[in-house]
């Protein structure tokens with residue numbers, strides 16, 4: 001039997017006060033890892049740390065991923081708390097729903113900070129620590145199915161998250177000789193507050209009941225149901241542990257077969 005080998009491993013999970021990031025933090029704690037969680041809101045973060053503490057050793061560092069100095073501080077404090085980083089699970093916040101034509105310069109700038117610059121800069125800072133400490137670490141970036149098949153009404157995400165492909169393919173090659181692996185996961189439709197927000201938005205825009213929007217969403221998923229945070233977390237555990245020791249540069253959809261395209 002192959003074991004995850006995560007007991008005692010040092011894991012940083014960003015955007016983890018709720019939803020996908022929270023679920024990932026819980027899964028690593030249940031595997032015996034030592035975890036730092038992050039989010040931008042100190043109250044939310046304190047509540048999450050409190051509720052996750054039943055599963056193991058969990059610390060928290062507040063940082064806004066759209067601010068470079070906060071990312072510097074997040075990495076420095078994580079290393080101070082854990083001694084180093086073996087696995088980075090990068091999750092981030094959500095841009096506002098909307099079409100291309102509804103955006104202005106400010107919304108593009110914010111989305112680029114949240115979805116393009118933050119993963120690029122954070123992965124670089126974490127990789128520096130791994131290289132300095134000679135850690136054969138794992139970096140897992142969570143993006144969205146929308147980077148393979150753009151979703152109507154999610155223009156900011158469709159455009160800015162495509163960078164995750166660039167980061168994975170570039171960094172996996174740059175860091176391969178250090179034994180550091182870089183992969184990504186693409187959530188499809190996972191039951192969190194974000195899905196509730198999207199359902200409300202589509203319902204208002206199209207003047208249809210939320211229940212109908214939800215049932216249309218489900219009808220797009222061949223497995224026939226919306227995925228759970230637990231199901232998402234299994235992919236993080238796989239790519240964030242030695243279970244995936246020969247996998248790097250991969251982009252794994254976790255979407256109940258929703259993507260239709262080849263390649």
Ligand SMILES: NC(=O)c1ccc[n+]([C@@H]2O[C@H](COP(=O)([O-])OP(=O)(O)OC[C@H]3O[C@@H](n4cnc5c(N)ncnc54)[C@H](OP(=O)(O)O)[C@@H]3O)[C@@H](O)[C@H]2O)c1
Pocket residue numbers: 014015016017018019020021038039040041042044045063064065066091092093094095114142143144145186187188189190191192193194195
């Ligand atoms: N759920 C899905 O089906 C799905 C599908 C595809 C992609 N995604 C994407 O996956 C990511 C996580 O989704 P989710 O469903 O877990 O969303 P969620 O439940 O709304 O959680 C978002 C998390 O991001 C944190 N956050 C927001 N802005 C931040 C910032 N500037 N710096 C640090 N943390 C920040 C929030 O914490 P604070 O408010 O405490 O800062 C919260 O913990 C999002 O980018 C979402 O768009 C989700």
